[in-house]
Structures are given as C-alpha cells and as structure tokens.
Amino acid sequence: MPKYVYDFTEGNKDLKGLLGGKGANLAEMTNLGLPVPPGFTITTEACRHYLSHGDMPDGLGEEVAAHLAALESGMGKRLGDPDDPLLVSVRSGAKFSMPGMMETVLNIGINDRSVLGLAKQSGNERFAWDSYRRLIQMFGKTVLGVDGELFERAIDELKGEREDTDLDTPDLQRLVETYKGIVRERTGREFPADPREQMDLAIRAVFGSWNAPRAVLYRRQERIPADLGTAVNVVAMVFGNLGADSGTGVAFTRDPGTGQRGVYGDYLQNAQGEDVVAGIRNTVPLQELEAVDPVSYRRLLEIMATLEGHYRDLCDIEFTVERGKLWMLQTRVGKRTAAAAFRIAVQLVDEGLIDMDEAVTRVTGDQLAQLMFPRFATPEGDGRLTTGMNASPGAAVGKAVFTSARAVELAGRGEDVILVRRETNPDDLSGMIAAKGVLTSRGGKTSHAAVVARGMGKTCVCGAEELDVDVDARRFTTRDGTVVEEGDVISIDGGNGAVYLGEVPVVASPVVEYFEGGHPDDELVAAVHRVMTHADSVRVLGVRANADTPEDAARARRFGAQGVGLCRTEHMFLGDRRKLVEDLILATTPQERQAALDALEPLQTADFTGLFAAMDGLPVTIRLIDPPLHEFLPDITDLSVRLALAADQAPEKDRRLLEAVRRLHEQNPMLGLRGVRLGLAVPGLFAMQVRAIAAAARRSANPKAEIMIPLVSAVQELELVRDEAAKILAETGVDALIGTMIEVPRAALTAGQIAEAAEFFSFGTNDLTQMTWGFSRDDVESAFFGRYLDLGIFGVSPFESIDPDGVGRLMRIAAEEGRRTRPGLKLGICGEHGGDPESVRFCHEIGLDYVSCSPFRVPVARLEAGRAALASTGSDTR
Structure with a gap:
C-alpha cells in the first residue's frame, strides 16, 4: 500500500x-x-x-x-x-x-x-x-x-x-x-x-x-x-496573537522588487498570519522587530542567512513569535520581479553560491521580455477608461486615430498616435507600423492585432469590449458614456491591459538601449549583459529573425540575430503596390501579366538588396509570396454594392475586377489559392521573385540567400518550382539554397520524399497548428477558446506555445525523416512560436538548427536557447 x-x-x-x-x-x-x-x-x-x-x-x-x-x-x-x-x-x-x-x-x-x-x-x-x-x-x-x-x-x-x-x-x-x-x-x-x-x-x-x-x-x-x-x-499551532510579546511576519532575504541585499519584510504584533495577508491591520517594517524583541530579531537574521546559503537563492519566509519564542512556519524560493531576478542571479555568482550556468537557469525569457518593453512611470494613472487584454507588453501614449491612413498621416508629421480599431486586418499594417500602440475592442491574444503587434514590438491592448468603436464617426464611447474623439490623447498599458484618458508618463527601457548598442553601465543592464553573454556561449540553437524590411533586419542584427529566418514577401505587396497585384490578377493575356510582373520586379530587387545589405554575410531566408488571395482583392460584397450604385457609370476596370473576384472567390481562403499553388497558377510570379533575388545578390557584397517555397504538400510541387528557380540561379551565376516551409500536415508526414528536393526545412507552425487542429487562429478565440481553457482541454493556447503531442509530433517526424533522406538538411522554425520560451526548448529537444522570431523576441530566444542547452545537460531550469 x-x-x-x-x-x-x-x-x-x-x-x-x-x-x-x-x-x-x-x-x-x-x-x-x-x-x-x-x-x-x-x-x-x-x-x-x-x-x-x-x-x-x-x-x-x-x-x-x-x-x-x-x-x-x-x-x-x-x-x-x-x-x-x-x-x-x-x-x-x-x-x-x-x-x-x-x-x-x-x-x-x-x-x-x-x-x-x-x-x-x-x-x-x-x-x-x-x-x-x-x-x-x-x-x-x-x-x-x-x-x-x-x-x-x-x-x-x-x-x-x-x-x-x-x-x-x-x-x-x-x-x-x-x-x-x-x-x-x-x-x-x-x-x-x-x-x-x-x-x-x-x-x-x-x-x-x-x-x-x-x-x-x-x-x-x-x-x-x-x-x-x-x-x-x-x-x-503556534500563536502570534497572545499579546504584545507575540506577533507574525514575512521576511525576504533580499528585496524581491530590486534584488538588493538587506532586511525586507513586514511584522505585526499580537496577530495571526491571516491578519498580515488580509491587510486588516497595518504592518510595520520588519526592522522594527529589533526594538520590540531584539533576541527574536537577531535569531531571525541568523536563520535568514542560513536559509539563503542553504537554498542558494532569495528566500521568502513566514514566521511567528509566540511570547518571545521564534518559530519558522514556511520558507520557499521567493517570487521576484524580472529586474530582481537578473540582479540576484549575478550577485549569487559573485558571492560564490552558484556559477554562471546556474545563473542562466535562474532567469527566464519571459522576465527578459518584461524588461525590454517601455513602461509607464507610475503603475496607475487618473482617468482609467477600461481594461482589455494585455496582448503585447509596453506603454504607449498618443492621439487616438481610427484609420491606418490617418495614423500614417499624423506619424509622418512627427505626432505619436494610437491606432484604435474594432479589429485589425492586413491592410492596417501601415497604420500599425506608424502607431505607437494598437487598441482594439475585439479579438484576443492571438488575434491579428496581437500577433502583428508582438512581432513588431508594439504595445497592444485587445478585446476592450466595453469600448464602442465608431470608425466612421472617428470616436469611441466607454460604458459610462465618456466619448473619446479622434485627436484626443490616450495611454495604453500592454502590461495590464489598462486604457487611460490623457498622457501617462512613459520611461524607456535601458535594456533595449543596451541591445541597440548601448554600454552596460547600469547595474541591471550589466547583469543582463553577463547572463546573455553566457547564454550565447552555451546555446546550440541558432537564432534568426522574421524581418520584412531592411530596418527590421538591422534592428534584429543589433539584437543578436544570426540571420533572417523568414522574409514574408507578401508584406511587400501591400499599400501602394496593391494596384500592381490587382493588375496581375486582372491580366487576361500573357502580355498584360508580364507587364505587371515587369513593374513589380525592380521593386522586389530593391527590397532584397536592402535586406542583404542589412544582413551582410548572414543568411537571409526569403519566402516566395504566400498570401491568402482575398487579402489582395476587394471585398466581394462592397465591390458589388459599389458597382450596383454606379449602374451604367461604373468604370470598366471595376467590372473586370468584380468578374475576377467572383472567379477567384473562396469559401475558406486560408485553405485556398495561396503559397506554391498561387505560384503554379500564375505563371511567372515565382520566377519574377527569384530573378529579383538573384539581381539583388549580384549587387550585394556578401549575400547568403535562401529561397523558401511555401505551403508545399507534395514533392512534385516543390520539384516544379525548384527546377525553375535553379535554372534562373544558374543563368545568373548566383548560389542560393532552395528549401521549403513545412506547414501542411501532409508535408510533415512525407518529409522523407520532400527532402529529396529541399536543402532546408523551416517549420511554419502558425499554419501547421491551424491545419493540424482544424481551426483558424483568427476565429477561434471569440468562439470557444475561453471555454476550452476553462475545461482544461488547453493548458495554454496552441498558438502561443507548440502543442508537443500533435503539432510537435509532426515536427519530430519531419525532422527525423527529412534528415534520414538528406543528413545535412538544415532545420529551422519561423512561426510565431519561435519566440516562445517553451517552444524554443522544444525546438532544441528535437534538434533544430535555429529558431526565427520577431526582432524584439531575438534576445528572449537567445536566452531560452541557452537555458535549453543547460537543461539538456542536467542543469535545473526552474
């Protein structure tokens, strides 16, 4: 028994x-x-x-x-x-x-x-x-x-x-x-x-x-x-409520807020423990115990030193004094702020209690991320309007604007803005880039606004349901009737989801300034520097960045990225270039199609040249265009209404556009004409991009191009595009790896075949998660995710952290079978999971070569890759 x-x-x-x-x-x-x-x-x-x-x-x-x-x-x-x-x-x-x-x-x-x-x-x-x-x-x-x-x-x-x-x-x-x-x-x-x-x-x-x-x-x-x-x-039971010679308290062996050594805690005379926790009575600083009961105070300090030396860490202690007799009721390794975690880790190294390996395991990527985002100088401010989901950390202040065009316009004048929407879509990218932060009344932590904002390091509050956002009137109204008009200043806190009316002072993160090239002269920054340096020295996983612009790539490199793991070329076709894509879609003859491609090619060449320059000597993985086609076409209902209202006066181009939209309309665009299918369906599209890559490489000093073919399900698809790309590269004398993105379950299950035609795999875990689970990232949160979390079906959203049993198993199969076919196959991940600490550790476990994530997550991935390496050798990563 x-x-x-x-x-x-x-x-x-x-x-x-x-x-x-x-x-x-x-x-x-x-x-x-x-x-x-x-x-x-x-x-x-x-x-x-x-x-x-x-x-x-x-x-x-x-x-x-x-x-x-x-x-x-x-x-x-x-x-x-x-x-x-x-x-x-x-x-x-x-x-x-x-x-x-x-x-x-x-x-x-x-x-x-x-x-x-x-x-x-x-x-x-x-x-x-x-x-x-x-x-x-x-x-x-x-x-x-x-x-x-x-x-x-x-x-x-x-x-x-x-x-x-x-x-x-x-x-x-x-x-x-x-x-x-x-x-x-x-x-x-x-x-x-x-x-x-x-x-x-x-x-x-x-x-x-x-x-x-x-x-x-x-x-x-x-x-x-x-x-x-x-x-x-x-x-x-021992009793702290026996009179003035009794009491109860909490002590910390170091300050859990800053990490500084000293005597920290609270004491309450003639009380039991719940009185301290409940806040029924005001406590006094722990130091005052010395005047009340010097014998118990000195004994407590001795025990605190003993426990910290024994546990080799900050200890949180609960104690009771019963008529002058000290009793220990609890100790544990104490919770602490992110700043305290880094300071304490290096302090303990300097005191000889731990080594740098263990110091790296004592901090986490999540704590580092907390240190990187700007924050409000005061945690609370007057004029709180509402609270939404803390989708992307940080603190942002600016004028409320309700369209991306207005955000770009005001930002172009040097004004700070907050983009306010019911929800965002890919067309809002320019506005999101221009804005200091994003506020939506709908969506959750894996909505478009949240995912894109995190990728860009933008502060974002989502799902502020109490706000009635009226985009047409350019205002939002709170539940109590407060109206915020366009141009009114608001402040949003991505750390706790708070939304304030007016300006709350913001302070920049010294840790980001350090990653941007600053000197680690601040005590906290010096601690981060020491931890990061050691993590880099022990990690096995490479860390790249998802970057679509030279500016993003340059920042990623400053943050320690070892290349670009994902350049999403479809992002280069939004904004002013959408008209060129429409021309491509509307083309009815080879000549019209070629004219559209010819107009796009020099723009693409310039895009890639900038990326190669920013990453000079480091690999740049360029994914050929992979958009759900509906993102480049007008809404079929809006276009139909517009034409109906115009009647006989409707332009011929709009009529042709409606015909094309009807022809290409899909019930589920996420499973439709995109990725490799679009490249095969639109002759010359992928070839144009490969030529642009080759031309950019020829202009660059030390290019390392990698061409990634998206959404492959069958090796035959990959072979067709690979052969065309290889021919162009041979003609231009440019060397580049050709590989594919593993984002369809069939590709993972047939990875052994696909590896015959691919020199590298990059796991696109966003789509792989959607297709494996059978639900859309953009739709599920409001539908049933909350209920699934409540029921325990999800411990955490599979879009936040890799599902190891389902999606993870597909990745493991693909990695093993791909390398069985091609032993030197390079393996990486470029989905949003590439910056998630748990997912980074999983990627290390299955033997990937690198992870790729947004530029602001690069330091987090570096740290977690180091922690993963130490965990695999037996170090404690609590």
Whole structure:
C-alpha cells in the first residue's frame, strides 16, 4: 500500500512533487535544526486520488491517526483536549508556489469546552475566544462554503469604530455565538464540535481547493500542470496573537522588487498570519522587530542567512513569535520581479553560491521580455477608461486615430498616435507600423492585432469590449458614456491591459538601449549583459529573425540575430503596390501579366538588396509570396454594392475586377489559392521573385540567400518550382539554397520524399497548428477558446506555445525523416512560436538548427536557447 503521510522529519526539499513545496521545505528546515512546529504532510498522491475518486484512498485515515497520535505524544497535548488542547493548522502546499490560491484553516481543535482549557493554559481568556471566532470564520467560509461577507459584516457591526484588537472577551464570546448562528442558518447544521471531524473536513476542503476557479486561473497563467494536486500540511499551532510579546511576519532575504541585499519584510504584533495577508491591520517594517524583541530579531537574521546559503537563492519566509519564542512556519524560493531576478542571479555568482550556468537557469525569457518593453512611470494613472487584454507588453501614449491612413498621416508629421480599431486586418499594417500602440475592442491574444503587434514590438491592448468603436464617426464611447474623439490623447498599458484618458508618463527601457548598442553601465543592464553573454556561449540553437524590411533586419542584427529566418514577401505587396497585384490578377493575356510582373520586379530587387545589405554575410531566408488571395482583392460584397450604385457609370476596370473576384472567390481562403499553388497558377510570379533575388545578390557584397517555397504538400510541387528557380540561379551565376516551409500536415508526414528536393526545412507552425487542429487562429478565440481553457482541454493556447503531442509530433517526424533522406538538411522554425520560451526548448529537444522570431523576441530566444542547452545537460531550469 502506498505511503500517504510523512512526518516533517522524513522529508526534504527534493520531494516537492510528493510533499508539495510547503511540506518539503518544512521538512528541510526541520532537518536543518531550525525551530519548526512539529507536524506531518499528506501527499499529493492522496489529493489526486481524492479528486479522481471523490473520496480518500484506503488506509489514509489510519495513517493520519497514527501521525496525529505521534504529534500529540511529542507535544504532550491531545487535539481538542478540554484541559490543555493541541490546536493544529491545515494548510495547502503544491509543488509550485501558488500563493493565496488554495485554502488554509487555522486553530483546528477548538470547541466550547477546549476554548476554556486554552484560556486557562494561556492565561489569556481574550486570546482563546479570539482564536475560536477565527476558526469558525475561516472554517465556515473555507470548508462549509458560507459567504465570508456575512462574518465580516457581523464583526464590523460589533466593533463599530473600534479596531479588532479593541474587542474584549465578552465581545468575542458574543461574536462566537453570532458566527455559530450564521453557520447554522446557512448550512442547516451546527458548527462541528468534534476536533477530528474539523480536521478531516478541512483536509478535504484543501484538496478540493486545487480546482477552485482562482487556482485554475493561476495555474493557467503560470502554465502549471493541472494534474499535480496539492499536499496538505497538518502543523501544531503556534500563536502570534497572545499579546504584545507575540506577533507574525514575512521576511525576504533580499528585496524581491530590486534584488538588493538587506532586511525586507513586514511584522505585526499580537496577530495571526491571516491578519498580515488580509491587510486588516497595518504592518510595520520588519526592522522594527529589533526594538520590540531584539533576541527574536537577531535569531531571525541568523536563520535568514542560513536559509539563503542553504537554498542558494532569495528566500521568502513566514514566521511567528509566540511570547518571545521564534518559530519558522514556511520558507520557499521567493517570487521576484524580472529586474530582481537578473540582479540576484549575478550577485549569487559573485558571492560564490552558484556559477554562471546556474545563473542562466535562474532567469527566464519571459522576465527578459518584461524588461525590454517601455513602461509607464507610475503603475496607475487618473482617468482609467477600461481594461482589455494585455496582448503585447509596453506603454504607449498618443492621439487616438481610427484609420491606418490617418495614423500614417499624423506619424509622418512627427505626432505619436494610437491606432484604435474594432479589429485589425492586413491592410492596417501601415497604420500599425506608424502607431505607437494598437487598441482594439475585439479579438484576443492571438488575434491579428496581437500577433502583428508582438512581432513588431508594439504595445497592444485587445478585446476592450466595453469600448464602442465608431470608425466612421472617428470616436469611441466607454460604458459610462465618456466619448473619446479622434485627436484626443490616450495611454495604453500592454502590461495590464489598462486604457487611460490623457498622457501617462512613459520611461524607456535601458535594456533595449543596451541591445541597440548601448554600454552596460547600469547595474541591471550589466547583469543582463553577463547572463546573455553566457547564454550565447552555451546555446546550440541558432537564432534568426522574421524581418520584412531592411530596418527590421538591422534592428534584429543589433539584437543578436544570426540571420533572417523568414522574409514574408507578401508584406511587400501591400499599400501602394496593391494596384500592381490587382493588375496581375486582372491580366487576361500573357502580355498584360508580364507587364505587371515587369513593374513589380525592380521593386522586389530593391527590397532584397536592402535586406542583404542589412544582413551582410548572414543568411537571409526569403519566402516566395504566400498570401491568402482575398487579402489582395476587394471585398466581394462592397465591390458589388459599389458597382450596383454606379449602374451604367461604373468604370470598366471595376467590372473586370468584380468578374475576377467572383472567379477567384473562396469559401475558406486560408485553405485556398495561396503559397506554391498561387505560384503554379500564375505563371511567372515565382520566377519574377527569384530573378529579383538573384539581381539583388549580384549587387550585394556578401549575400547568403535562401529561397523558401511555401505551403508545399507534395514533392512534385516543390520539384516544379525548384527546377525553375535553379535554372534562373544558374543563368545568373548566383548560389542560393532552395528549401521549403513545412506547414501542411501532409508535408510533415512525407518529409522523407520532400527532402529529396529541399536543402532546408523551416517549420511554419502558425499554419501547421491551424491545419493540424482544424481551426483558424483568427476565429477561434471569440468562439470557444475561453471555454476550452476553462475545461482544461488547453493548458495554454496552441498558438502561443507548440502543442508537443500533435503539432510537435509532426515536427519530430519531419525532422527525423527529412534528415534520414538528406543528413545535412538544415532545420529551422519561423512561426510565431519561435519566440516562445517553451517552444524554443522544444525546438532544441528535437534538434533544430535555429529558431526565427520577431526582432524584439531575438534576445528572449537567445536566452531560452541557452537555458535549453543547460537543461539538456542536467542543469535545473526552474
């Protein structure tokens, strides 16, 4: 039979998966000889059994009874004894820290008889009755499901203008009776007087709190697996509410906000732990404990030094002082800001506690990304209008504009603007580039606005549903009736989704200035520099950038990119060039088609020349045009209406255009005439692009061109385009690799065949995810994604992080079979996942040569590639 209960003397900090973080660390402190109240831990295995079967596993009750008896023997007290009661706390504790997300119940073991014994033994009648009312209040809310506001209202009515500490014993006795009446009225039963029943019900409640909505939401946010479960810790109570010589507090061995060494924390006299967390009373700085109780203060500092040296990291400590005796209730590796994470990592290296390998594992790409975005100088500002989704981090201030044309116009005059739309589409690209930030009333974190904004490093708030955006009137209206007209200044915070009226001061990120070529003279920047330098020295994965313009490519190179992994040539055909594409589509004779291609070719040559110059000597992977065709054609309904209104006066070109739109109209453009299919259907299109690439290469000093053919499903498609491209390259004397994008499931499954005609693969995981799952990135969020996340079908959106079991398996198959055919096959990824930390680690695992991501994500990918390399050699990447 499995062992479900462990005494604190039996565990250690390496058993977090079994004992949870709290239980493992209580055991570790016990083993270090620190003053920890005795107790035992019920394992996460018991929790998982309870959650899946609805009842406790066989034998658990007997194990708990045995450990409780040992605890009682060691303490010389019995649970709920009427003369000298043992009281215990029942506390949650999962493998990964989830502060405040699950339940805790204190003071278990008090009833109408034992409260009298507690009063007698403590010599403090008020303390005993205060502990009793706390138990009923916490137990009633946590275990019995009584609305906590009812208890709060009762105590507020009793104390009036007084503080909690001003309530005397008769007050608290009346409050206990009131609380018991609330329980009776709301549950139809008396408050349980049996101490063992109290404990058993509390244990079940803590197990059940693993699936409480706030815990589920927190796990989703932190990407904590949903199947881990929580442990339960049963601990002998020590009391900080016994008078002025008692208290409770929280301490950090370093400042979790900045990383600086020192004494940081809060202390509250004559209080229990929940008083600090709930903010019922104002705490004092931890340093003031020295004046109140210098002996406990000095001992606390000694223990803090011991724990930091033992854990080799910032420690977060909860403690209680009971009549001058210091007790340690919890320690864990403390949460910290991104800035503190980098500072602490290099501090610990300098102090000899860790090496640079471990320093790299102590920080994350997500933390680096937080440091790179501009931010508001103050976290809150007057005039908050609404809150949407924090789609792309940063802080942006500018005049509200409602069309891309207006954004370009005002930005051209040197004015800062925020592009406000219901949602964006590819035609808004110019406006998004011109704007300081993007605000939409629709869409989510994987909508067009969000994906493109992140790629460009633009601040973006999406899905601000309370805003009624009227593009025609050039205004939006908030739920309370506030109207913001075009030209009014607004501020948007991509970190928390807040939207403000007026200007909130913005400060630039010194980390970005460093990546742009600045000197690492700031302490934080110096720490980032040291970590990044070491990550680059250990990583195996190359890091390239998705860049469509010379400016993007140059920035990517400054940020450390080792080439361009994806140049999306369709982006070069938007804006003013759309007319040339329309001419190409409308062409009815070879001569008309060639004239359109001839007009496009010099423009493409100039585009590629600029990219080769920016990446001088580094590879540039150019994807031949891959647009859903509808993006280059007018909306069929709008065009039909326009022609109907014009009647006989409609221009002939518009009539021809409508005919072409009807001919090419697709029910599902994402699965239609695009990629290699478009290149084969429109003779000369791909050839024109290859000629432009060759001409640009001949003009450049040290070009390294790679031509990528998109949306291939069959090797025959690739062979046809490859042969045409190879002929042009041979005629012009230009060397370039020819490969393909693996973005269709069939291509992944037939990669062995396709590798016969391809010199490299680049995984287009955006489309591969859509086609593997069978839903569109642009449509699913508002339809059912939220529900799927709530139900646990998705732990995280498959558009945010690679789905390793489905999409990832296709990638693994393609990589293995492609290299079996062509051992030297170069493998990369150029979808949005290329900048996602989890996805970067997966790409390292399956042996890709490089990842490619937006320029602003290049440093993140570099860091995560280093962390992935260290993880594969056994380093801890917590």
